[in-house]
Amino acid sequence: MHHYKIHVGWSDKAGTAAYSAYKRDHVLHIDGKPDLAMSADPTFRGDLARHNPEELLVASLSSCHMLWYLALCAMHRISVTAYEDNATGTLTEAEGGRFVEVTLNPKVTLATGDAEKARQLHEIAHQKCFVANSVNFPVAVMPEIITA
Structure with a gap:
């Protein structure tokens, strides 16, 4: 715990x-x-x-995903030299108000490693992210992989 x-x-x-x-x-x-x-x-x-709290919720999802992703890349000997995410979230005030979706848009630069494997690791990072596993709305991940 x-x-x-x-x-x-x-x-x-x-x-x-x-x-x-x-x-x-x-x-x-x-x-x-x-x-x-x-x-x-x-x-x-x-x-x-x-x-504001809504921004921090989107930031928490983005940060958690990034930290899992970087760890997975290190474990798979994929060298990431840059990572940025322009994440977005949508909140509706209907039905008492709630988030209806968040989209992560990670842009990853690789120094070495398999670009396709690097793309696949985003799926695993999403599955492992504690914050994403705690929310009741969809979190989409739309990665872009750049090889140096």
Whole structure:
């Protein structure tokens, strides 16, 4: 078992007397790490300059996939020299609001190794990703492999 402990802190002297009046800004704290300035999505009266929970969910899926993928490439002697992902997520407000899909778009540059095997490892990374295994919406992976 692995356990994760975070602290979220919020305060507003004006309080929540009115929906349109209170600030959505808050701080995410994890011991020993830099704090994250958080807010709601700007659509929900949040601050555009701060991270929001929806962005972090998409980021968690992208990061988890990348970490599994890099480990699998190392195990299969495929040398990756660059990895980037322009991930997207879609949230609907229908039926109480929920994510309906996330798409990962990893672009991987290989120094050495079999490009087709490198493509196949994305499927395995997706199957192993703890975060992807925890969500109830589809997560698509659309990799691009570049050989140096």
